[in-house]
Amino acid sequence: MSLFNWVWSKIVHFLRAMGAAAVLASLAATAEAATCASSATFELDGATSAACFTGNDTNQINPNGKKSAPMVLFGHSDWVLADKNDDNAVGSPITFTTNPTNGAKSGRWEVADWAGRTTGDVVITLKAGKGFGAFLVKTDLNYGTWSSSKDLSHASIYYRGVTPVPLPAGGILLLSALAGLGFSRYRRT
Numbered sequence: 001m002s003l004f005n006w007v008w009s010k011i012v013h014f015l016r017a018m019g020a021a022a023v024l025a026s027l028a029a030t031a032e033a034a035t036c037a038s039s040a041t042f043e044l045d046g047a048t049s050a051a052c053f054t055g056n057d058t059n060q061i062n063p064n065g066k067k068s069a070p071m072v073l074f075g076h077s078d079w080v081l082a083d084k085n086d087d088n089a090v091g092s093p094i095t096f097t098t099n100p101t102n103g104a105k106s107g108r109w110e111v112a113d114w115a116g117r118t119t120g121d122v123v124i125t126l127k128a129g130k131g132f133g134a135f136l137v138k139t140d141l142n143y144g145t146w147s148s149s150k151d152l153s154h155a156s157i158y159y160r161g162v163t164p165v166p167l168p169a170g171g172i173l174l175l176s177a178l179a180g181l182g183f184s185r186y187r188r189t
Contacts, residue, residue: 040128040129040130040131040133040148040149040150041147041148041149042126042128042132042133042135042146042147042148042149043133043145043146043147043148044109044124044126044133044135044137044144044145044146045141045143045144045145045146046135046137046138046141046143046144047124047135047136047137047138048136048137048138049074049135049136050133050134050135050136051073051074051133051134052131052132052133052134053071053131053132053134054130054131055130055131055132056127056132057125057127057132057134057156058081058084058127058154058156061073061079061081061123061125061134061156061158062079062080062081062158073123073134073158074121074123074134074136076121076160078160079123079158079159079160080158080159080160081156081157081158082094082095082156082157082158082159083095083096083156083157084154084155084156084157085099085100085101085102085154085155085156086102086154093159094111094114094122094157094159095111095112095157096109096110096111096155096157097110097111097112098110098143099155100126100146100152100155101152102151102152102153102154103151103152104151104152105147105148105149105150105151105152106145106146106147106148107145107146108143108144108145108146109124109143109144109145109146109155110142110143110144111142111143111157112142113142114139114142120139120159120160121136121159121160122136122137122139122157122158122159123135123136123137123157123158123159124137124146124155124156124157124158125155125156125158126146126148126152126155127152127153127154127155127156128148128149128150128151128152128153129150129153133148
């Protein structure tokens, strides 16, 4: 996370704590809107791209062993479900810290961070009515607002291509020193 984004997130958290909802709304990122075939309209702040589909995202994007093949979404089919706002995902690298509320038509979403990974793609989906909107999200923004013209059924986070955070050079030196000590001890015995 860049220094600017860190400072910006601290300012946003301060404004939220002060109850400055109107100020936050005026400072919110530009939203990407999508209109679905089911006549539901979805909107999510911080999206770089949007697409709408009929059906249920959790049965189509990553069917988890079901008979259907994974859906191609934004040119890729290797999406992994990280979190869904109406279940308790354990051990996921990315989770909602502020869930979109089921049954509501608008609200806030937030994740603590993108698990320290900024090189992969992240998608947030909003399911309502007979369809869902999928939003490719910028990973330098970890909060925003959402809206739906129909009551929300659920929201999910998917990721792909997330690369591990590289070990700093000092860590590599420490590991090589420990390996050298282990080898020298092995040679003595």
